[in-house]
Amino acid sequence: MSVSALNLARLPGSFSGLLQVAFLLGLLLLLFKAAQHYLRRQWLLKALQQFPSPPSHWLFGHLREFPVDMELPQLLKRVEKFPSACPRWLWGSELLFTIYDPDYIKVILGRSDPKAALPYSFLTPWIGNGLLLLEEHVWFQHRRMLTPAFHYDILKPYVGLMADSVQVMLDKWEKLPSQDSSLDVCEDISMMTLDTILKSAFSHEGNVQLDSGTSKSYIQAVKELSQLVSFRVRNVFHHNNTLYRLSPAGRLMDRTCQLAHEHTDRVIKLRKAHLQQEGELEKIRNKRRLDFLDILLFAKMEDGSSLSDEDLRAEVDTFMFEGHDTTASGISWIFYALATHPEHQQRCREEIQSILGDGASISWDHLDKMPYTTMCIKEALRIYPPVPGVGRELTKPVTFPDGRSLPKGIVVALSIYGLHHNPKVWPNPEVFDPSRFAPGSDRHSHAFLPFSGGSRNCIGKQFAMNELKVAVALTLLRFELLADPTKVPIPIPRLVLKSKNGIHLRLRRLH
Numbered sequence: 001m002s003v004s005a006l007n008l009a010r011l012p013g014s015f016s017g018l019l020q021v022a023f024l025l026g027l028l029l030l031l032f033k034a035a036q037h038y039l040r041r042q043w044l045l046k047a048l049q050q051f052p053s054p055p056s057h058w059l060f061g062h063l064r065e066f067p068v069d070m071e072l073p074q075l076l077k078r079v080e081k082f083p084s085a086c087p088r089w090l091w092g093s094e095l096l097f098t099i100y101d102p103d104y105i106k107v108i109l110g111r112s113d114p115k116a117a118l119p120y121s122f123l124t125p126w127i128g129n130g131l132l133l134l135e136e137h138v139w140f141q142h143r144r145m146l147t148p149a150f151h152y153d154i155l156k157p158y159v160g161l162m163a164d165s166v167q168v169m170l171d172k173w174e175k176l177p178s179q180d181s182s183l184d185v186c187e188d189i190s191m192m193t194l195d196t197i198l199k200s201a202f203s204h205e206g207n208v209q210l211d212s213g214t215s216k217s218y219i220q221a222v223k224e225l226s227q228l229v230s231f232r233v234r235n236v237f238h239h240n241n242t243l244y245r246l247s248p249a250g251r252l253m254d255r256t257c258q259l260a261h262e263h264t265d266r267v268i269k270l271r272k273a274h275l276q277q278e279g280e281l282e283k284i285r286n287k288r289r290l291d292f293l294d295i296l297l298f299a300k301m302e303d304g305s306s307l308s309d310e311d312l313r314a315e316v317d318t319f320m321f322e323g324h325d326t327t328a329s330g331i332s333w334i335f336y337a338l339a340t341h342p343e344h345q346q347r348c349r350e351e352i353q354s355i356l357g358d359g360a361s362i363s364w365d366h367l368d369k370m371p372y373t374t375m376c377i378k379e380a381l382r383i384y385p386p387v388p389g390v391g392r393e394l395t396k397p398v399t400f401p402d403g404r405s406l407p408k409g410i411v412v413a414l415s416i417y418g419l420h421h422n423p424k425v426w427p428n429p430e431v432f433d434p435s436r437f438a439p440g441s442d443r444h445s446h447a448f449l450p451f452s453g454g455s456r457n458c459i460g461k462q463f464a465m466n467e468l469k470v471a472v473a474l475t476l477l478r479f480e481l482l483a484d485p486t487k488v489p490i491p492i493p494r495l496v497l498k499s500k501n502g503i504h505l506r507l508r509r510l511h
Helices: 003-047 068-081 102-109 117-127 136-150 152-174 186-200 213-234 241-246 248-275 280-285 292-302 309-339 342-356 364-369 371-383 416-420 461-478
Strands: 085-091 094-099 389-393 411-415 479-483 491-493 497-499 504-509
Touching: 068 085, 068 416, 068 491, 094 102, 102 411, 117 213, 117 248, 117 309, 117 389, 136 152, 136 292, 136 309, 152 186, 152 364, 152 461, 186 213, 186 309, 186 461, 213 248, 213 309, 241 248, 248 280, 248 292, 248 309, 280 292, 292 309, 309 342, 309 371, 309 461, 309 479, 309 497, 309 504, 342 364, 342 371, 342 461, 342 479, 364 461, 371 461, 389 416, 411 416, 461 479
Parallel strands: 094 411
Antiparallel strands: 085 094, 389 411, 479 504, 491 497
């Protein structure tokens, strides 16, 4: 027998041996990981013994108790049963330590702990490392650079732009064929808030509500990306970046991110082209204060080393998403709250009519003259906070005011939704009661956090509050909002508080 024949004869045996070695190595790795998870779980159980929680499965944790459409009702059961905080096991040794007590939340927001890797790292392919995700030192530099974009001198003229965008939406609603059938208002409101943010912070010319092809694609992309990130958090097999990129969900994430990025790239390109027109650059440079995108572009032009193209796009992606989606959620839920409480809706309408008359125009000065409407807006934001929670990863141990403590390395979920529905903080929390926010009312400094709190609170909170007031005021002058009792919305906690089945309202024209 030849040497080559002998070698060929040995190949099957060699291949079988390699398979056996690979199998043994895989088994050893699996056992090592299992031991790691077991030891970490035992350490966590010991570290958290001061904080009672419902029994959990050794592998699936509490995931089975929290189906998507029941996540918030289950959370509220815990808020009532376990004071201040409750550990929530995701799977194996993965844990979210959920807090919903204002004293606890004040302690965490007063520290400089970084955003938790779960789920924030899953957002990076979409919005990059902008203000939401940046580490402390670089975050401070970018926050200081962008803060002038939200000075009241900048925000004042935005009120007129907001009003124009709202009126376009209301004109569309005027043309609806029937006032008896209900409409899911979420998409129209999202298009309106996107239109507003583009016209104001991004100096965009045109109206995306009237020319809505690419903008509708962006709105749909944001919706899909929010769902994909939320699903990835719940699916342990998608926590590994390599495995996730190879999965159908990972490939869909890549395609959808590309759609969102194409939209923001187009906005940046159009603004750059406008600034290159004769005289425009000097005209903008001589302005006392610059809009959001112009600040970024000028920082890039004048000191390119401090702001890369990637940094610029990340900030635009972040504010494009946060600046329209959270506000759209807020307006949608405010409309629903007013539709289900017609007596408060009418009182708001009468207050607005006394200020604006026929509503031909609304200005900055009007916004502080509607106290009851503001109370209703805040109460709706309490019941339906646009951002239901934020997360931090402890870099050092923490001791809470009641003496209980946590070691470093724990991921803390600050449940804004749980806080706002905590009966120890808000008596009868499910009751819509605007008097909670009457002038002079007393409450804990961290009892109401629709825009988060601490140093990393929402940079655009005044912008958002102005837009909420403009949208509510102009809408109530033209329409009576009526709830559809056959389509009650089911709140679900994604990146932004959404409704599983939309928010359906009947819109009755007043004139």
